[in-house]
Amino acid sequence: MKTFLADIMAIFVGDAQADRIVPPTGFTARLTLFASGAMAFLAVFALALSLASGRLAQRWGQELAQSSTLRISAPVEQLAAQTAAALKVLETTPGVAEARALTAEEQRALLAPWFGPDLPVENLPIPQLISIEETSGGYDAAGLRLRLQAEVPGAILDDHTRWRKPLQQAASRLRLLGFVSIILIAAVTGTIITLAANAALAANARLIAVLRLVGAQDSYIAKAFVRRFTLRALSGAAVGTVVGLIAVLILPSAQDQGGFLTGLGFQGASWLWLVLLPILAAVVAFLATGAAARRTLSELR
Amino acid sequence: MIELDNIAYSYGGGELLSEVNLSIQPGDFYFLTGPSGAGKTTFMKLCYGELTPTSGQARLFGQDVRSMSRDDHAVTRRRIGVVHQDCQFLDHLPLADNVALPLAVSGRDDLENVSNLKELLGWVGLKERAKALPPELSGGERQRAALARAVIMSPDIILADEPTGNVDWEMSQRLLQLLLELNRMGKTVMIATHDMNLIRAAKSKVQARVLRIANRHVQLAGADL
Numbered sequence: 001m002k003t004f005l006a007d008i009m010a011i012f013v014g015d016a017q018a019d020r021i022v023p024p025t026g027f028t029a030r031l032t033l034f035a036s037g038a039m040a041f042l043a044v045f046a047l048a049l050s051l052a053s054g055r056l057a058q059r060w061g062q063e064l065a066q067s068s069t070l071r072i073s074a075p076v077e078q079l080a081a082q083t084a085a086a087l088k089v090l091e092t093t094p095g096v097a098e099a100r101a102l103t104a105e106e107q108r109a110l111l112a113p114w115f116g117p118d119l120p121v122e123n124l125p126i127p128q129l130i131s132i133e134e135t136s137g138g139y140d141a142a143g144l145r146l147r148l149q150a151e152v153p154g155a156i157l158d159d160h161t162r163w164r165k166p167l168q169q170a171a172s173r174l175r176l177l178g179f180v181s182i183i184l185i186a187a188v189t190g191t192i193i194t195l196a197a198n199a200a201l202a203a204n205a206r207l208i209a210v211l212r213l214v215g216a217q218d219s220y221i222a223k224a225f226v227r228r229f230t231l232r233a234l235s236g237a238a239v240g241t242v243v244g245l246i247a248v249l250i251l252p253s254a255q256d257q258g259g260f261l262t263g264l265g266f267q268g269a270s271w272l273w274l275v276l277l278p279i280l281a282a283v284v285a286f287l288a289t290g291a292a293a294r295r296t297l298s299e300l301r
Numbered sequence: 302m303i304e305l306d307n308i309a310y311s312y313g314g315g316e317l318l319s320e321v322n323l324s325i326q327p328g329d330f331y332f333l334t335g336p337s338g339a340g341k342t343t344f345m346k347l348c349y350g351e352l353t354p355t356s357g358q359a360r361l362f363g364q365d366v367r368s369m370s371r372d373d374h375a376v377t378r379r380r381i382g383v384v385h386q387d388c389q390f391l392d393h394l395p396l397a398d399n400v401a402l403p404l405a406v407s408g409r410d411d412l413e414n415v416s417n418l419k420e421l422l423g424w425v426g427l428k429e430r431a432k433a434l435p436p437e438l439s440g441g442e443r444q445r446a447a448l449a450r451a452v453i454m455s456p457d458i459i460l461a462d463e464p465t466g467n468v469d470w471e472m473s474q475r476l477l478q479l480l481l482e483l484n485r486m487g488k489t490v491m492i493a494t495h496d497m498n499l500i501r502a503a504k505s506k507v508q509a510r511v512l513r514i515a516n517r518h519v520q521l522a523g524a525d526l
Contacts, residue, residue, distance in 0.1 A: 020394065210389045213351075214402050214403040215376065215403055217406075
């Protein structure tokens with residue numbers, strides 16, 4: 001581990017002479033820069049997606065868990081009485097912070113997206129909804145159901161578990177998908193850099209032979225290549241990350257009805273992830289070039 | 302220093318060298334001669350570990366070539382200065398950097414050695430050409446630069462493969478003079494050449510032994526040159 005860190009340090013401190021010994025290869029250099037930049041750009045989105053869905057899962061979990069709905073389906077003439085009975089039950093239930101019957105206007109507003117604004121709600125046998133706010137401790141859903149069954153036969157308690165579970169599940173799958181994408185992006189970056197390093201090593205076969213003839217050890221030759229590719233990956237990924245971040249920032253800004261997309265951003269400590277992206281690219285390049293160089297060199301005399 | 306014990310070397314099917322016995326001691330001055338394609342360069346490569354003998358045992362500074370790791374070879378090459386037939390420069394680096402390459406790769410490119418570099422370039426008469434790129438140099442300049450690179454690590458042995466191959470007589474004399482000076486400083490020198498005049502010119506100035514490759518064998522030639 002210590003030598004690993006020392007190797008990493010050596011990459012930044014550098015050896016000006018070793019740097020000049022390997023001739024700069026303009027084309028592969030630009031390709032490596034571009035590839036790591038593009039990969040970092042994609043990684044920013046994968047990261048944003050996975051962080052956003054993480055937050056979404058958490059928010060849904062919390063908000064939906066804190067509220068539930070009681071639906072009362074009863075003949076019109078009994079509806080008012082049953083609603084009053086249900087409210088009384090709820091008021092005496094520990095864990096219920098607030099219970100409130102929705103007004104006709106509110107119910108109409110809920111139905112409007114499906115039936116249009118002109119629906120004569122009063123004339124329809126629609127059930128009465130009671131919204132329940134829980135305290136942080138929550139209430140005993142099974143006990144409440146039993147009590148309601150006894151006193152308000154038309155009441156159906158919906159504590160949102162049915163909705164919450166699949167939503168939360170979808171959100172955490174989405175997060176997993178985001179992380180898998182980042183791992184794949186890292187792997188592809190490694191592949192590209194390995195190919196570029198192999199090309200560079202092959203193109204410099206004569207140079208490597210000369211260095212061997214004058215007494216260079218493998219570690220010296222490898223370092224000259226590893227340093228170059230690591231720095232390229234680092235700077236390319238840094239540029240890609242910044243561009244990706246700008247792209248995320250200029251997404252349409254958050255609106256209440258925006259729902260999912262608006263969450264695509266970075267908050268608080270998640271900014272640190274962005275700093276990690278170029279470093280991750282550099283580490284991948286360091287390992288990939290090192291492995292490629294050792295493999296190539298061990299095949300030479 | 303270099304001990305070859307009944308070694309043979311064959312490319313593919315045909316045997317190029319066989320039954321070679323030689324023990325090179327400090328301060329020796331050798332010429333290696335023989336017709337083109339007889340195996341002079343192969344023999345040189347066996348001497349600095351670039352090639353491993355197909356049979357027999359070769360020892361460099363007491364170490365068996367077969368048991369040496371890649372890094373052992375690298376370290377050994379710092380003790381054997383080789384003037385390659387085709388010089389083997391890095392064309393994108395100026396002459397001074399090419400000459401200093403062995404210092405750079407062994408991590409000894411400190412100030413003291415860099416000032417030695419100037420002196421060394423003066424010794425081979427290339428001070429003014431320090432910033433030139435290898436392709437811009439003449440044949441003689443390249444050969445002298447190759448010699449400078451071979452000796453910059455202050456090696457114990459200098460192996461020169463056709464150092465006067467494509468330079469005129471006057472330049473060969475200068476190169477020979479440089480190699481003779483090195484030998485006087487106690488270095489072991491081996492020069493592969495087919496230039497008999499060069500060997501004759503050297504024989505008047507140094508106790509030189511001549512190895513001749515003929516019929517796959519390396520023999521010590523008599524005084525009949």
